[in-house]
Amino acid sequence: MYPILEKQVLSDVTKLIVVKAPQVARKAKAGQFVIVRIDEYGERIPLTVADYDREAGTITLIFQEVGKSTMHLGTLEAGDELATFVGPLGHATEIENYGTVVCVGGGVGIAPIFPIARALKEAGNYVISIIGARNKDLLFWEDRMRAVSDELIVCTDDGSHGRKALVTEPLKELLEERPGEIARVWAIGPGIMMKFVSLTTQPYKVPTIVSLNTIMIDGTGMCGGCRVLLEEGARFVCVDGPEFDAHKVDWDNLLARQQFYREEERLAVERWEHECRLEGVLREGGA
Amino acid sequence: MSDLTQRERMQIPRQEMPAQDPGIRRGNFDEVALGFTEALARREAERCLQCARPECVEGCPVEVLIPQFIRALRDGDMIEAVRVMKVKNGLPAICGRVCPQEVQCEIKCVLAKKGEPVAIGRLERFVGDYELARRTCPLDCCEPSGKKVAIVGSGPAGLTCAVDLGREGHGVTIFESLHAPGGVLTYGIPEFRLPKSVVHGEIDYAVECLGIEIRTDHVIGRTLTLNELLEKFDAVFLGTGAGLPSFLRIPGINYNGVMSANEFLTRVNLMKGYRFPEYDTPVKVGKRVAVVGAGNVAMDAARCSLRLQTLRAQGTGENPGEVHIVYRRSRAEVPARAEEVHHAEEEGVIFDFLTNPVEIFGDEHGNVCGMRCIRMQLGEPDGSGRRRPIPIEGSEFDIEVDTVIFALGTSPNPLVFVDAEGLERTKWGTVVTDQETGRTTKPRVWAGGDVVTGAATVVSAMGAGKRAAADIHRFLMGEASW
Numbered sequence: 194m195y196p197i198l199e200k201q202v203l204s205d206v207t208k209l210i211v212v213k214a215p216q217v218a219r220k221a222k223a224g225q226f227v228i229v230r231i232d233e234y235g236e237r238i239p240l241t242v243a244d245y246d247r248e249a250g251t252i253t254l255i256f257q258e259v260g261k262s263t264m265h266l267g268t269l270e271a272g273d274e275l276a277t278f279v280g281p282l283g284h285a286t287e288i289e290n291y292g293t294v295v296c297v298g299g300g301v302g303i304a305p306i307f308p309i310a311r312a313l314k315e316a317g318n319y320v321i322s323i324i325g326a327r328n329k330d331l332l333f334w335e336d337r338m339r340a341v342s343d344e345l346i347v348c349t350d351d352g353s354h355g356r357k358a359l360v361t362e363p364l365k366e367l368l369e370e371r372p373g374e375i376a377r378v379w380a381i382g383p384g385i386m387m388k389f390v391s392l393t394t395q396p397y398k399v400p401t402i403v404s405l406n407t408i409m410i411d412g413t414g415m416c417g418g419c420r421v422l423l424e425e426g427a428r429f430v431c432v433d434g435p436e437f438d439a440h441k442v443d444w445d446n447l448l449a450r451q452q453f454y455r456e457e458e459r460l461a462v463e464r465w466e467h468e469c470r471l472e473g474v475l476r477e478g479g480a
Numbered sequence: 481m482s483d484l485t486q487r488e489r490m491q492i493p494r495q496e497m498p499a500q501d502p503g504i505r506r507g508n509f510d511e512v513a514l515g516f517t518e519a520l521a522r523r524e525a526e527r528c529l530q531c532a533r534p535e536c537v538e539g540c541p542v543e544v545l546i547p548q549f550i551r552a553l554r555d556g557d558m559i560e561a562v563r564v565m566k567v568k569n570g571l572p573a574i575c576g577r578v579c580p581q582e583v584q585c586e587i588k589c590v591l592a593k594k595g596e597p598v599a600i601g602r603l604e605r606f607v608g609d610y611e612l613a614r615r616t617c618p619l620d621c622c623e624p625s626g627k628k629v630a631i632v633g634s635g636p637a638g639l640t641c642a643v644d645l646g647r648e649g650h651g652v653t654i655f656e657s658l659h660a661p662g663g664v665l666t667y668g669i670p671e672f673r674l675p676k677s678v679v680h681g682e683i684d685y686a687v688e689c690l691g692i693e694i695r696t697d698h699v700i701g702r703t704l705t706l707n708e709l710l711e712k713f714d715a716v717f718l719g720t721g722a723g724l725p726s727f728l729r730i731p732g733i734n735y736n737g738v739m740s741a742n743e744f745l746t747r748v749n750l751m752k753g754y755r756f757p758e759y760d761t762p763v764k765v766g767k768r769v770a771v772v773g774a775g776n777v778a779m780d781a782a783r784c785s786l787r788l789q790t791l792r793a794q795g796t797g798e799n800p801g802e803v804h805i806v807y808r809r810s811r812a813e814v815p816a817r818a819e820e821v822h823h824a825e826e827e828g829v830i831f832d833f834l835t836n837p838v839e840i841f842g843d844e845h846g847n848v849c850g851m852r853c854i855r856m857q858l859g860e861p862d863g864s865g866r867r868r869p870i871p872i873e874g875s876e877f878d879i880e881v882d883t884v885i886f887a888l889g890t891s892p893n894p895l896v897f898v899d900a901e902g903l904e905r906t907k908w909g910t911v912v913t914d915q916e917t918g919r920t921t922k923p924r925v926w927a928g929g930d931v932v933t934g935a936a937t938v939v940s941a942m943g944a945g946k947r948a949a950a951d952i953h954r955f956l957m958g959e960a961s962w
Binding site: 216217220230234235236237261262276277278279280281282410411412413414415416417418420421422427432443445446449450452453454457458460461464 | 657658659667696697698699702703704723724725727733734736737739740742743746747750751756757758759760761762764845846847893894895
């Protein structure tokens with residue numbers, strides 16, 4: 194069992210947990226992910242490493258409550274334990290001094306873009322970061338991102354904080370205003386955001402790396418559920434990725450595949466919310 | 481009855497094993513074959529002629545002392561039957577259920593020459609189940625040797641190797657990448673064929689008796705590497721199996737509803753998807769399922785699909801749907817165990833022989849809606865000795881499907897070969913070993929099972945685990961150098 198040492202509520206639906214898992218922390222690098230299972234009944238879900246502390250033997254994860262499993266995970270507190278915690282999985286980000294780079298983090302994608310931006314900064318890059326979310330409440334780690342970036346652009350869809358824009362807007366301006374200057378772009382966020390970042394950078398031929406988060410079970414190449422179509426054929430996100438050349442990804446296929454269990458996910462959430470309500474009623478009744 | 485003449489023994493018919501009725505079992509995941517009663521087992525044991533030179537033993541990859549255990553069973557001495565069994569086989573309740581006995585021990589039975597062989601597999605299962613329920617004969621181990629062995633993978637090869645080394649007094653640690661031990665026994669073979677209570681009962685029993693440590697959630701190649709294991713252990717055995725699924729190289733394999741049998745079976749078995757939403761992992765099949773391939777894995781996938789369809793339709797009055805096995809060769813070449821094919825047909829799986837998919841079609845949402853197939857005919861024998869299937873030109877036809885499951889065989893997972901220089905592999909990705917000893921080209925590293933042979937059977941992996949354990953023991957005791 195893997196104890197949760199610390200928990201922070203970053204927004205109503207965004208939570209941070211620090212988990213004790215020395216064997217994972219010993220090896221984890223920016224760009225890699227872990228597979229988490231809450232208990233005997235739980236799913237195995239992939240979550241990207243947001244931070245690690247080799248000495249303390251801990252891994253920091255940030256997740257958004259989007260389905261039953263993440264909602265359940267969000268109810269756990271420091272002192273609770275996870276049944277499964279495997280990793281680090283996937284390839285680490287290829288960090289070099291590329292010159293000027295742009296790191297784009299959307300929504301909960303801010304968490305995994307942070308260690309990448311930090312590593313790029315440490316490698317001597319001039320790091321421009323763009324972080325965005327639907328609204329102010331969903332933003333987090335602005336200070337941490339600022340600390341590892343030479344320039345930081347913050348935006349929200351509704352303008353409640355920073356600039357009122359989608360992340361692709363400042364990105365396009367950078368590409369326009371600084372032609373030939375930007376060597377590489379990283380983008381992590383919802384599938385649809387990564388698709389549009391890819392479409393934004395493609396005309397400028399700036400190499401763009403995305404970190405894909407697909408449905409998977411084992412995370413070691415066994416199930417093939419995570420396969421993504423690239424120009425050269427199908428690849429497994431878990432062992433060939435999770436980072437890929439954004440310009441080669443078949444985005445429509447990726448987005449369609451994420452919908453396959455939508456009906457089951459809806460059912461599971463309904464059942465979970467019902468259980469939570471029942472529990473609430475029972476607790477109040479007992480008190 | 482023990483003083484029957486040989487003639488009288490030969491007149492006893494092979495005893496049928498009770499099984500769930502096909503119409504009922506297609507609506508549940510409970511075990512299909514119910515096992516012999518003691519009376520049936522003893523009756524079947526009477527059929528064994530106790531050959532002086534038993535050929536059945538030669539047919540067994542782990543050389544179970546077959547006539548001796550059957551003799552003890554016949555005499556009603558169950559404790560002796562268990563003891564004899566465990567000399568060679570630490571996992572009889574598993575082997576009795578999943579070994580292809582018809583091409584191993586039973587095919588060699590002298591009775592098979594004129595009629596039906598002794599039901600060795602069913603008797604083995606009877607002995608295994610007896611022992612699981614009563615634990616009469618804990619495996620004992622020698623004095624601790626002070627040597628440490630790492631076993632990578634807790635499937636049939638790794639478990640067998642671990643048990644044999646544990647018995648010799650070596651300190652054994654098994655590393656498993658998933659959250660539960662058993663490898664393919666846990667994630668691949670369904671509950672109705674091999675109940676997980678049997679798998680975990682058998683594993684727990686052996687592990688407790690021998691003080692073996694199992695570390696789950698450890699992916700070798702990621703969490704730790706082979707070279708790191710070699711720093712801490714005196715020897716390493718790789719029994720990582722063949723976990724990588726294959727997909728046909730045809731258009732449309734990424735539509736929703738196309739999946740590997742590995743994914744489908746892992747959702748069903750390891751994650752208990754058939755009990756969704758009680759368990760969180762969903763699994764779904766449509767009304768028209770095509771399983772491509774005809775090995776044991778294909779039969780398992782087809783029969784799980786049928787059960788999911790039946791469970792879904794229960795109480796709705798709706799037609800549950802259809803499950804097809806699509807296979808490019810003919811019935812004679814079907815590689816699955818005979819009993820599995822028989823059970824699948826009884827349950828209503830439809831076999832489309834000499835049929836090969838060439839393209840999968842999807843609808844506007846990216847979901848599978850059809851598959852184009854081509855008819856095949858059999859030509860000259862190929863490298864495998866089976867007649868090569870050849871497409872019949874112009875014979876393409878379309879079938880309506882909403883789920884396609886590929887069960888086309890698997891290859892070794894390359895993750896374990898990260899940080900493992902010097903470990904030679906074949907062009908198929910399997911590990912090169914010495915057949916007798918299981919030694920790889922990397923000092924102090926042995927390998928066995930599917931990671932060496934490519935996808936094969938549970939018991940052949942156990943045989944390899946056993947041979948490697950014997951050589952590892954000789955090496956650790958200084959009786960053999962590297």
